[in-house]
Amino acid sequence: MKKLFFAFALILFVNIGNAQVSKNAIGLRLGGGDGFGTEISFQHSLSDLNRLELDLGIHSSNEYSAWGLAGIYQWVWNIDRGFNWYAGVGGRIGSWSWDHNKYVGTDNGGIFIAAAGDVGIEYSFPIGIQLGLDARPEIGLINHGDLFRNNIAFSIRYQF
Numbered sequence: 001m002k003k004l005f006f007a008f009a010l011i012l013f014v015n016i017g018n019a020q021v022s023k024n025a026i027g028l029r030l031g032g033g034d035g036f037g038t039e040i041s042f043q044h045s046l047s048d049l050n051r052l053e054l055d056l057g058i059h060s061s062n063e064y065s066a067w068g069l070a071g072i073y074q075w076v077w078n079i080d081r082g083f084n085w086y087a088g089v090g091g092r093i094g095s096w097s098w099d100h101n102k103y104v105g106t107d108n109g110g111i112f113i114a115a116a117g118d119v120g121i122e123y124s125f126p127i128g129i130q131l132g133l134d135a136r137p138e139i140g141l142i143n144h145g146d147l148f149r150n151n152i153a154f155s156i157r158y159q160f
Contacts, residue, residue, distance in 0.1 A: 021045045021076050025130055027157030029055050039070070041155055049076055053088070053118070068094030070136070072118045082125065088118040092138060113142040114149070122155075130157045 022045060029041040039057035046052060055070040074088035097109035120134025132155040140147050 021048055021051050022124065022128075022130070022159035025157040025159040027130070027155060029057075029153045029155040031057075031136075031151045031153030039153075041157060043074075043157065046073075050074065051076060053090075057094075064096060064098045066094060066096035068092050068112075070116060072116060072136075074118060079121070082123050083121065084124070085121045086119070086134075089116070090118070091115050091141075110143045112140065114138040114140050124159060128159045130159050131155070132157075 022043070024045065025041075025043040027041055029039040031037060031039065037057065037059050039055040041053065041055045043051050043053045051074050053070075053072045053074055055072075056067070057070075058067045059065065070090065070092040072088040072090035074086045076084050076086045078084055092114045093112070095109070095111050116136055116138045118134055118136045120132055122130055122132035124130045134153055134155070136151045136153065138149045138151070140149070
C-alpha cells in the first residue's frame with residue numbers, strides 16, 4: 001500500500017508543472033441540496049497553477065429567498081491531457097429572508113458569512129469548453145443557519 005501511495009504521489013508531483021489554468025472562464029455552476037442551485041461562475045487565473053473562482057447564486061422557494069457570493073482561491077493539478085483536479089479555500093457572504101406569512105420566529109432574515117472549501121475535477125475540451133464536478137463544504141460563521149452545509153455541483157464554462 002505504501003508503494004502504491006508513493007507511486008501516486010510521484011506521478012502527481014511530476015505532473016504539477018504541466019497544469020495549465022486558462023486565463024478566464026465564465027459559465028454556470030449547477031448545484032443542489034443545501035446549496036444555491038444555479039450560480040453564475042467566473043474563474044480568473046492568478047498563475048499557471050492557481051486561480052480565483054467567484055460564484056454568484058440566487059435561490060428562492062415558497063418559503064424563503066437568498067443570494068450569496070462565494071470566493072474561492074484554488075490550486076490546480078494536472079491529471080492527464082485536459083483533466084485537472086483542484087482544491088481551494090475561501091468563503092461566502094450573502095443575505096437571506098423568510099416569507100413572513102410562512103415563518104414564525106424572531107429572526108426572519110439577515111446577512112450570513114461562511115468559510116468554504118472546494119475540491120473537484122474538470123476536463124477542458126480543445127474548443128474552450130470546461131466541464132467540472134466539485135464538492136464545496138461550508139462552515140457557518142455568522143447567521144448561517146447551519147453549522148455545516150455541503151454543496152455538490154456540476155459546472156460548465158467557456159474559457160477565454
